Amino acid sequence: xxxxxxxxxxxxxxHPTRKADDLSVAQLHADVAKGALADAGLTxxxxxxxxxxGDAPGxxxxxxxxxxxxxxxxxxxxxxxxxxxxxxxGHAAEAIAAGKCSVALITLAGRPRAQGMAVGTAARTWGxxxxxxxFEFPFxxxxxxxxxxxxxxxxxxxxxxxxxxxxxxxxxxxxxxxNPNAMLRDVVTVDDVLASPMITDPxxxxxxxxxxxxxxxxxxxxxxxAKTLDRPRVKIIGAAEAPKHQSGGRFDLxxxxxxxxxxxxxxxxxxxxxxxxxxxIYDSFTITVLMLLEDLGFCEKGRGGAFVADxxxxxxxxxxxxxxxxxxxxxxxxxxxxxxxxxxxxVRQLRGEAHPKVQVPNCDLALAQGLGGSxxxxxxxxxxxxxxx
Numbered sequence: 001x002x003x004x005x006x007x008x009x010x011x012x013x014x015h016p017t018r019k020a021d022d023l024s025v026a027q028l029h030a031d032v033a034k035g036a037l038a039d040a041g042l043t044x045x046x047x048x049x050x051x052x053x054g055d056a057p058g059x060x061x062x063x064x065x066x067x068x069x070x071x072x073x074x075x076x077x078x079x080x081x082x083x084x085x086x087x088x089x090g091h092a093a094e095a096i097a098a099g100k101c102s103v104a105l106i107t108l109a110g111r112p113r114a115q116g117m118a119v120g121t122a123a124r125t126w127g128x129x130x131x132x133x134x135f136e137f138p139f140x141x142x143x144x145x146x147x148x149x150x151x152x153x154x155x156x157x158x159x160x161x162x163x164x165x166x167x168x169x170x171x172x173x174x175x176x177x178x179n180p181n182a183m184l185r186d187v188v189t190v191d192d193v194l195a196s197p198m199i200t201d202p203x204x205x206x207x208x209x210x211x212x213x214x215x216x217x218x219x220x221x222x223x224x225x226a227k228t229l230d231r232p233r234v235k236i237i238g239a240a241e242a243p244k245h246q247s248g249g250r251f252d253l254x255x256x257x258x259x260x261x262x263x264x265x266x267x268x269x270x271x272x273x274x275x276x277x278x279x280x281i282y283d284s285f286t287i288t289v290l291m292l293l294e295d296l297g298f299c300e301k302g303r304g305g306a307f308v309a310d311x312x313x314x315x316x317x318x319x320x321x322x323x324x325x326x327x328x329x330x331x332x333x334x335x336x337x338x339x340x341x342x343x344x345x346x347v348r349q350l351r352g353e354a355h356p357k358v359q360v361p362n363c364d365l366a367l368a369q370g371l372g373g374s375x376x377x378x379x380x381x382x383x384x385x386x387x388x389x
Contacts (some may be wrong), residue, residue: 004233005082007093007104008226009386011219012347014325016181018332021114022211025057028109028215033068036217038384041045041229042103049101051092054318055110055215055335074101077216081372081382082282083241084108085218085340087382090239092220102222109215110335131336132377144208144285145386146376148200153253153285154201157302160196162202162303165286166193167331169206171313172283176326178355183210191225207286209328209338219349232351238269238385245265245378254302256288257381258369266297269385271365273297276385278349278360279320280342280368283327286376289313292369293320296383314380315358324349324358339370343384364388 013035020028029052037043050072056064061075074095078087080307085108092104115300150162154160176182188206226233247252266272273296283289290304298320299307314362325331326347328338348354348364366386373379 005223005237006097007220007236008223009034009089009218009234009236009347010221010226010229010231010341011042011217012040012344014216014332014344015109015214016336017214018181018183018212019113020111023201025055025109026064026113027058028111028213028271029064029107030068032109032217033105033107036105036219036253039222040231042219044068044070045101045159047093047105049092049104049243051076051088051104051106053077053088053108053337054079055108055337068290070105072101073126080241080382082284082337082339083370083372083380083382084337084369086311086343086368086384087241087380089218089220089236089343089384090241090382093236093239096220096222102225104220105217106215106220107215108335108337108340111113111213112336113211114211125325126132136377141374143374144203145200147285147287148203149376150253150291151202154287154291157254160290160305162194162204163190165207165290166190167308167311168283168286168289168313169193171308171311172323172327172329174314175324175358176330178357179326179331182326182331183212184326203285203287207285210330211336212332212334214332214334216334218340220341233389234347234350235387235389236384237387238265238271238383240264241366241382243378243380253376254291256291256295256371256375257379258292258371258383260383261383262296262369265383265385271385276320276362276367277364278324278346278366278377280346280366280370281322281324282338282342283329284338286329288371288375289322291375292371296355296367296369317359321358321360321369324354324360337372339372339382340371342368346384346386350386
């Protein structure tokens with residue numbers, strides 16, 4: 001079926017560093033911008049739209065536009081945490097279709113590792129003026145224990161086991177061994193995951209993503225511009241975003257916002273989960289992957305444990321290869337916001353540029369899924385469906 005694209009992803013670049021002791025966040029943003037533009041065969045003078053989120057320093061897009069020395073007629077600073085950059089791809093496609101810009105640059109960068117940030121285990125709040133602050137801050141919620149609550153509830157309701165969750169890390173490690181930039185390149189077993197220290201019951205250390213510096217960038221262009229570039233054409237055929245929150249106490253800990261953004265993206269793309277050849281799934285923790293797979297429709301709710309334990313996520317073995325760069329669990333989770341790398345690896349797969357050991361044969365349809373915020377409270381979800389033309 002022929003699908004008309006509003007826009008194409010023409011450039012993608014992931015910073016090779018995982019610890020940036022001698023680079024500022026602004027420099028990292030500039031580095032990835034330069035890399036993505038070079039990948040597309042464009043220059044900064046071609047850019048007329050710029051997108052970034054809360055990881056950008058200073059006044060966000062205003063500071064970065066000046067730092068990179070761009071002249072743009074459209075900007076967007078939407079921030080939904082780790083899903084921001086998938087939201088930006090959708091917004092860029094909309095802006096291009098509306099004539100607001102024709103070459104959109106999206107950047108992400110951060111230095112949590114160099115700065116020694118305890119991003120998963122320190123008490124977390126979204127600001128003293130946030131409406132939830134006085135109700136939740138006294139209990140010192142942390143990222144890790146909020147996700148552990150979801151894992152424990154999923155185990156209670158559906159019989160999911162720690163062994164099943166461990167298979168997600170096993171699959172990621174099978175892929176990361178071929179990525180020279182991955183932070184964790186050793187292949188692990190289920191027993192290795194279960195033997196790693198308990199961080200917050202039932203999540204072990206190897207159930208958690210890495211903490212890394214670095215970043216990434218994307219260039220989204222008008223179809224007419226895509227035709228002039230000497231690059232494989234990756235078109236955006238479906239894009240959707242959705243928030244999920246506690247609904248005044250009526251909250252299901254085993255369902256994510258992907259239950260809303262996923263069906264909307266599939267409907268726009270006019271494809272089904274069964275059509276997807278490769279999936280980039282946000283993997284802050286193993287439970288994140290399992291719940292997103294269920295909510296996107298790759299398996300029934302409650303059957304995620306059995307699905308991943310069958311090896312379905314391993315390239316060359318299973319029915320749904322995922323995160324073939326090693327993902328956030330093994331490769332890179334820059335700035336504590338891993339959504340950008342999910343799009344980058346999906347683009348690599350569609351172009352046939354993933355590592356030969358993990359490249360999915362005849363990969364013409366891919367999904368990228370992002371999530372930002374807290375899985376157990378309020379978060380943003382964004383789903384992209386991409387096609388190789």
